[in-house]
Amino acid sequence: MARAARVVVQVERLRDQVYQLIREGLKSGELKPGQRLVEVELAERYGVSRTPVREALFQLTRGGFLDSTERGYSVPIYSEKDVIYRLEVKRLLIPAVTGHVARTATALQIKRLTKLHEAEKAAHAAGNVEKFVEANHEFRTETHLICENKLLSRCLIMMEDQFETARSRIHQLEVNRRLSIDHNGRLLAAIAAHDPAAAVAEERAFLDFLDGYYAEHAPVG
Amino acid sequence: MARAARVVVQVERLRDQVYQLIREGLKSGELKPGQRLVEVELAERYGVSRTPVREALFQLTRGGFLDSTERGYSVPIYSEKDVIYRLEVKRLLIPAVTGHVARTATALQIKRLTKLHEAEKAAHAAGNVEKFVEANHEFRTETHLICENKLLSRCLIMMEDQFETARSRIHQLEVNRRLSIDHNGRLLAAIAAHDPAAAVAEERAFLDFLDGYYAEHAPVG
DNA sequence: ATACCGGATACTGCATGCAGAAAATTTCGT
DNA sequence: ACGAAATTTTCTGCATGCAGTATCCGGTAT
Numbered sequence: 310m311a312r313a314a315r316v317v318v319q320v321e322r323l324r325d326q327v328y329q330l331i332r333e334g335l336k337s338g339e340l341k342p343g344q345r346l347v348e349v350e351l352a353e354r355y356g357v358s359r360t361p362v363r364e365a366l367f368q369l370t371r372g373g374f375l376d377s378t379e380r381g382y383s384v385p386i387y388s389e390k391d392v393i394y395r396l397e398v399k400r401l402l403i404p405a406v407t408g409h410v411a412r413t414a415t416a417l418q419i420k421r422l423t424k425l426h427e428a429e430k431a432a433h434a435a436g437n438v439e440k441f442v443e444a445n446h447e448f449r450t451e452t453h454l455i456c457e458n459k460l461l462s463r464c465l466i467m468m469e470d471q472f473e474t475a476r477s478r479i480h481q482l483e484v485n486r487r488l489s490i491d492h493n494g495r496l497l498a499a500i501a502a503h504d505p506a507a508a509v510a511e512e513r514a515f516l517d518f519l520d521g522y523y524a525e526h527a528p529v530g
Numbered sequence: 531m532a533r534a535a536r537v538v539v540q541v542e543r544l545r546d547q548v549y550q551l552i553r554e555g556l557k558s559g560e561l562k563p564g565q566r567l568v569e570v571e572l573a574e575r576y577g578v579s580r581t582p583v584r585e586a587l588f589q590l591t592r593g594g595f596l597d598s599t600e601r602g603y604s605v606p607i608y609s610e611k612d613v614i615y616r617l618e619v620k621r622l623l624i625p626a627v628t629g630h631v632a633r634t635a636t637a638l639q640i641k642r643l644t645k646l647h648e649a650e651k652a653a654h655a656a657g658n659v660e661k662f663v664e665a666n667h668e669f670r671t672e673t674h675l676i677c678e679n680k681l682l683s684r685c686l687i688m689m690e691d692q693f694e695t696a697r698s699r700i701h702q703l704e705v706n707r708r709l710s711i712d713h714n715g716r717l718l719a720a721i722a723a724h725d726p727a728a729a730v731a732e733e734r735a736f737l738d739f740l741d742g743y744y745a746e747h748a749p750v751g
Numbered sequence: 752a753t754a755c756c757g758g759a760t761a762c763t764g765c766a767t768g769c770a771g772a773a774a775a776t777t778t779c780g781t
Numbered sequence: 782a783c784g785a786a787a788t789t790t791t792c793t794g795c796a797t798g799c800a801g802t803a804t805c806c807g808g809t810a811t
Contacts, residue, residue: 322794347762358796363763364585371592373684380763380803394679401622401682458615461622463594464685543764568792579766584794601773601793 323361336474342386373471395468402465403512409456411500411508418455419501426497433486441486442477448493544582551576557695563607594692616689623686624733630677632721632729639676640722647718654707662707663698669714
């Protein structure tokens, strides 16, 4: 087994694979909030030694995906407040980022965004929720990455990553998937037209909508 | 050595110590921008095995303190733009954070801030630049940590940490240390008075000053 | 019955060995 | 002497062993 793994590693390190596997576990709900994570357990489950698991674990901790108690790690429990807080940060950063992006996006970058947008539409049409969530997340990340100010990008991406789980649940509802697609479509159009004002307005409108949404529906865990 | 270290570890893990040591090396300029970092070298230098060094290295990478090439790690080279970009993010986040802090700071927290402020003043009076930089950084971090919205805190602290090196250089000049102390003094007063408007105004004014400063002086590396 | 103490267990942190890949250096052919 | 091929060196990633500590459990004393 060690042998076979070794070969794959050249493509992607085991610790990165484990990192992804745990994140997927968090997203899918296989790893439940509050649950404790033990090195050996995970090592056995994924068929690797403790080392890459260890390394993945505290990378995840540092990224805010896991809580690290004095001894060991556990799946964090998000409160309603966290969801609200995230919206606050987005509200602060989004206008600046979106402005940058709409101003500076190259044809190639716009093409890539278009492709991702098509992918999420296709996944939705095909009823493949998981694939939709994936593409939707990528679209978001890719958009933020266009921003020249990488510090801004990193702040936003950091947050969005942490809320992948929450968004994954929101997107279980068909209506929310459709709303997200429409939003992304309008956003993409504004970016492609190099119209910062329109892009920022679209983002603001969507944040307002989310505010109202969370006021009515209980925020997801 | 392993024995002795083991005892200390209970207090602080070796990987965390190494993490700090490398960050200090970055701050002091002992580790120069562009320089490559090799596991065994650092392990020997710090008298530990490769494991904690490894672990510290990619924690630093994930935090943005190091660049990770395909093979190995290196000290990142900051551009002038990064300094400007940092100001942009601060300008977006600072008002929200400072508002929160001024509104919600407890007596205990204010006391702690006061203590740190006294410490930086004392260090400056004693001409101990290194100690000043330390206390100054702590004051800043502690201030941001008061914010209820931990996502906001984390974004800001992440950035401030990364610019410790730059600030350390800025603070080599006596006049800049004095300006920083004055700024912190006025900020602290506004927070202690629970006057969000004044606190935010003070931050804004200081950011404006920095803008002007960087326009004249070449931004530090 | 409960509280306290001692041993077993579980789990983490660190050291080290090994293998594989990339870089550097040497050797060989022309 | 120059370029190509081969070998050596360097360095990383992973597995594993060991040691130390916290936790849990059962036994004993009050």
